Amino acid sequence: MTAPSRKRATGRPTLADVAAAAGVSPITASRALRATRGVDEQLSARVREAAEALGYVPDPAARALASAHSSQVAVLIPLLSNALFVDLLEGVQRVLRPAGLxxxxxxxxxxxxxxxxxxxxYLAHRPAGLLVTGFDRTAAARGLIERSRVPCVHLMETQAAGEAYAVGLSQDAAGAAMTEHLLARGRRRVAFVGAQLDPRVLQRLAGYRRVLQAHGLHDPGLELLDPAPSSIALGGVLLQRLLAARPDVDAIFFCNDDLAQGGLLAALKAGLAVPQRVAVAGFNDLAGSDQWLPPLTTIRTPRAEIGERAARMLLALLRGEAVDARQVDLGFELVVREST
Amino acid sequence: MTAPSRKRATGRPTLADVAAAAGVSPITASRALRATRGVDEQLSARVREAAEALGYVPDPAARALASAHSSQVAVLIPLLSNALFVDLLEGVQRVLRPAGLxxxxxxxxxxxxxxxxxxxxYLAHRPAGLLVTGFDRTAAARGLIERSRVPCVHLMETQAAGEAYAVGLSQDAAGAAMTEHLLARGRRRVAFVGAQLDPRVLQRLAGYRRVLQAHGLHDPGLELLDPAPSSIALGGVLLQRLLAARPDVDAIFFCNDDLAQGGLLAALKAGLAVPQRVAVAGFNDLAGSDQWLPPLTTIRTPRAEIGERAARMLLALLRGEAVDARQVDLGFELVVREST
DNA sequence: CTGAAAGCGCTTACAG
DNA sequence: CTGAAAGCGCTTACAG
Structure with missing residues (x-):
C-alpha cells in the first residue's frame, strides 16, 4: 500500500507532503515558500527543492481561508468595449501578475x-485589494469599501479624491487645454458634444466652459449633451443634429474619439470640409484616430501608465509600505493633427 | 461581554451563527442555503430568514476548500482589445453571473x-469550469485541462473539436461564403489580406482558397499574409502593399473588419473608388462598419450568442445534466453593404 | 429528512 | 530560527 486512501484528498501534493519530503514541519515549509521570515537558508533551499520535485502548487482557497486574504485583486471598470479601459487593465495586469496576484x-x-x-x-471573496474607477458611486458602495478595510486605489480621476488613493489625470484641465487649442486656432463658436455623460465627461465639459467663459465666448446653445452610450454611429447623428441647430458652429470638441471618428465620417459623407469649415477634436487618442480622414486632433491619456501606477500603489499598500503621495496626476498630452 | 473574543474571527457572521439563530445544525443550514437536498421546508425557511437577518454571506474560500471546487469559471481569450472577444465575454457573464459564478x-x-x-x-484555483478559445494550444496545456477534470467548453470554432465541447461557427464556411459573394458580384481577381494569422484567420483563408480553386480562379499572388496584429493602420499599409504588387486586383477580402476599415480609409485617401475600382469586404461586423465610407460588406458573427450558449453548456456540465450536442454551430450572416 | 464527526490545506499566534 | 496546537468556515461521507 503506497497511497493511504485519504478519503477526500484531491491527489495534489500538499504542504505537508513537501514538509515531509524536506524533513521539516509544515509551518517551516510554509514560511520558506512564502519567504516570509528568517528561515535557515539551508532548510529553505531543501523545502524549495522538495516543492519543485513534487510539483507543489499552493491551494489558494486554503491560503485564503487561513490568512483571511485571497490573492485576488478586484478591478471595477465601466465598460470593456471602450479601448480606454482595456488599456488600463493591461497596465494593471502587467504589474499584478508578476506579483502573484x-x-x-x-x-x-x-x-x-x-x-x-x-x-x-467580490468583497465576499476577501480580495487582497480593490481598484475602482472614479468616485461616482452609491453611498452603500462607499460604505462597503470602507468597512471592508481592503486597500483601495481609484482610477482615472484625481479630483475630489480627498483622503483616498487615486491615480489619474485632471479631466478638467485636459478639457480646458483642448478648448484653448481651438481658440488659439482662431475658432470662436466652439461646440462641446458629449455622450454617456459620466463624471469624467462632465469634468471635461467643466474645463471647456471655464475657458470659454474666461474668453467671453461661452454659448450654452453650443453644448450638445446626450446620455446615450458613445459610439461611432452616435457621433455622426450628433454632428448632424448640431449642424442643423447651429450652422454657424466653427469647431466641435467631441468628448471622446469614438464620437469624433463618427463625426468625421459623417462630415465626409456630407461634404463638410474639416477643418476649413469646422474643426473637429476628440479625446483619448484611440487606435485609428491617427489614420482618420483627416487625422484627428485629440488628447492622449496615459491610461496604461495609470493602470500600472495604481497597481504599484496598491502593492505598496498591501506590503504596508509608505505611499508618499495619495494622489498621483499623470497628466495628458494634446496631440494636434489635421482635423483642427 | 457580548462578543466572545474569538481570536482570528473576521467578524462576519458564519454558517454556525446562522444555524444557531435558526436552531438547526450547521449542515442543515448549509443544505438549506444551497437548496441541495430535501430539507424540510419549514426549517429551510427559518434558515433563510436567519441568514437574511444576520446578513450572512458564505465564504467562497471555505466553500472551495471543503468542496474542492470554487465558484469561479476561468475564461481564456486572446485579446481584450478586440471587440469580438469583449462581446463574447459579455455573453458569458450574462449567463454565469445569475448562476452565482x-x-x-x-x-x-x-x-x-x-x-x-x-x-x-487558474487551475490551482480549482475553477468550477473552463472556457477556452479555439483548439490551438500546447500539448502541455491540453494535458493540464484533461488531467484537471474541470469541465471545459471551447469557444469560436467547431472544426477539429473531436470529442470536445465547443460552441462557435465554421470559419471556413464563412470565408467561403464571402468569397462566393465577391465572385457573384462579377469579381475575378479576389485577394485575401490576413494579419495575426491565428487559426481562425487561416480557416477563413482555407474557405477562400477552396472556392477560388473550384472556380479555377485561385492565384497565390493575391494572398497577402502578415503575422503582425490587426489594426486600422495595418489595414491601410496592406492595401497599399497589395495594390503596388498587384494593381489588377478587383476585390479584397480582409480577414477582419479592423483591417478592412483601415483599408477603406486608405482607399479614400488615395482616391481609389470602392467598390467600382476594387470591392472591399471584412469579417465580424464590428461597431462602426455600417457607418463607414462606403459602408462595409462583412460577415456578422454571433459572438454574444456563442458566449451565452457556451456558458449554458458549461452550466449543464456542472450540474451533471446531459448535453445533447457536444458541438454547436451557431452560423454567421453575410451582410452586404455598399463596399462590394 | 437531520446531525455529530472529520477533514479540506493552509496560516496565525504562541512558545521555546 | 523552528514547531505543536489550534483554527479559518465550510462540506463530505457516514449514520440513523
Missing part, C-alpha cells in the same frame, strides 16, 4: 447599482 | 505559452 474584472456598465452588486459579490 | 478572465495575447501559464495559475 490575480485580477478579478467587474464591468459596471456605468450603473452605480451594478457596481454595488459587484462590490458585494 | 464568477468569471476569471485570462488574456493570452495569442501566445500558447502565455495561455499555458495562465492555465496553470
Amino acid at each position: 490575480q485580477t478579478l474584472i467587474g464591468v459596471t456598465h456605468y450603473q452605480p447599482a451594478e457596481e454595488e452588486a459587484l462590490l458585494r459579490s | 464568477q468569471t476569471l478572465i485570462g488574456v493570452t495575447h495569442y501566445q500558447p505559452a502565455e495561455e499555458e501559464a495562465l492555465l496553470r495559475s
Whole structure:
C-alpha cells in the first residue's frame, strides 16, 4: 500500500507532503515558500527543492481561508468595449501578475447599482485589494469599501479624491487645454458634444466652459449633451443634429474619439470640409484616430501608465509600505493633427 | 461581554451563527442555503430568514476548500482589445453571473505559452469550469485541462473539436461564403489580406482558397499574409502593399473588419473608388462598419450568442445534466453593404 | 429528512 | 530560527 486512501484528498501534493519530503514541519515549509521570515537558508533551499520535485502548487482557497486574504485583486471598470479601459487593465495586469496576484474584472456598465452588486459579490471573496474607477458611486458602495478595510486605489480621476488613493489625470484641465487649442486656432463658436455623460465627461465639459467663459465666448446653445452610450454611429447623428441647430458652429470638441471618428465620417459623407469649415477634436487618442480622414486632433491619456501606477500603489499598500503621495496626476498630452 | 473574543474571527457572521439563530445544525443550514437536498421546508425557511437577518454571506474560500471546487469559471481569450472577444465575454457573464459564478478572465495575447501559464495559475484555483478559445494550444496545456477534470467548453470554432465541447461557427464556411459573394458580384481577381494569422484567420483563408480553386480562379499572388496584429493602420499599409504588387486586383477580402476599415480609409485617401475600382469586404461586423465610407460588406458573427450558449453548456456540465450536442454551430450572416 | 464527526490545506499566534 | 496546537468556515461521507 503506497497511497493511504485519504478519503477526500484531491491527489495534489500538499504542504505537508513537501514538509515531509524536506524533513521539516509544515509551518517551516510554509514560511520558506512564502519567504516570509528568517528561515535557515539551508532548510529553505531543501523545502524549495522538495516543492519543485513534487510539483507543489499552493491551494489558494486554503491560503485564503487561513490568512483571511485571497490573492485576488478586484478591478471595477465601466465598460470593456471602450479601448480606454482595456488599456488600463493591461497596465494593471502587467504589474499584478508578476506579483502573484490575480485580477478579478467587474464591468459596471456605468450603473452605480451594478457596481454595488459587484462590490458585494467580490468583497465576499476577501480580495487582497480593490481598484475602482472614479468616485461616482452609491453611498452603500462607499460604505462597503470602507468597512471592508481592503486597500483601495481609484482610477482615472484625481479630483475630489480627498483622503483616498487615486491615480489619474485632471479631466478638467485636459478639457480646458483642448478648448484653448481651438481658440488659439482662431475658432470662436466652439461646440462641446458629449455622450454617456459620466463624471469624467462632465469634468471635461467643466474645463471647456471655464475657458470659454474666461474668453467671453461661452454659448450654452453650443453644448450638445446626450446620455446615450458613445459610439461611432452616435457621433455622426450628433454632428448632424448640431449642424442643423447651429450652422454657424466653427469647431466641435467631441468628448471622446469614438464620437469624433463618427463625426468625421459623417462630415465626409456630407461634404463638410474639416477643418476649413469646422474643426473637429476628440479625446483619448484611440487606435485609428491617427489614420482618420483627416487625422484627428485629440488628447492622449496615459491610461496604461495609470493602470500600472495604481497597481504599484496598491502593492505598496498591501506590503504596508509608505505611499508618499495619495494622489498621483499623470497628466495628458494634446496631440494636434489635421482635423483642427 | 457580548462578543466572545474569538481570536482570528473576521467578524462576519458564519454558517454556525446562522444555524444557531435558526436552531438547526450547521449542515442543515448549509443544505438549506444551497437548496441541495430535501430539507424540510419549514426549517429551510427559518434558515433563510436567519441568514437574511444576520446578513450572512458564505465564504467562497471555505466553500472551495471543503468542496474542492470554487465558484469561479476561468475564461481564456486572446485579446481584450478586440471587440469580438469583449462581446463574447459579455455573453458569458450574462449567463454565469445569475448562476452565482464568477468569471476569471485570462488574456493570452495569442501566445500558447502565455495561455499555458495562465492555465496553470487558474487551475490551482480549482475553477468550477473552463472556457477556452479555439483548439490551438500546447500539448502541455491540453494535458493540464484533461488531467484537471474541470469541465471545459471551447469557444469560436467547431472544426477539429473531436470529442470536445465547443460552441462557435465554421470559419471556413464563412470565408467561403464571402468569397462566393465577391465572385457573384462579377469579381475575378479576389485577394485575401490576413494579419495575426491565428487559426481562425487561416480557416477563413482555407474557405477562400477552396472556392477560388473550384472556380479555377485561385492565384497565390493575391494572398497577402502578415503575422503582425490587426489594426486600422495595418489595414491601410496592406492595401497599399497589395495594390503596388498587384494593381489588377478587383476585390479584397480582409480577414477582419479592423483591417478592412483601415483599408477603406486608405482607399479614400488615395482616391481609389470602392467598390467600382476594387470591392472591399471584412469579417465580424464590428461597431462602426455600417457607418463607414462606403459602408462595409462583412460577415456578422454571433459572438454574444456563442458566449451565452457556451456558458449554458458549461452550466449543464456542472450540474451533471446531459448535453445533447457536444458541438454547436451557431452560423454567421453575410451582410452586404455598399463596399462590394 | 437531520446531525455529530472529520477533514479540506493552509496560516496565525504562541512558545521555546 | 523552528514547531505543536489550534483554527479559518465550510462540506463530505457516514449514520440513523
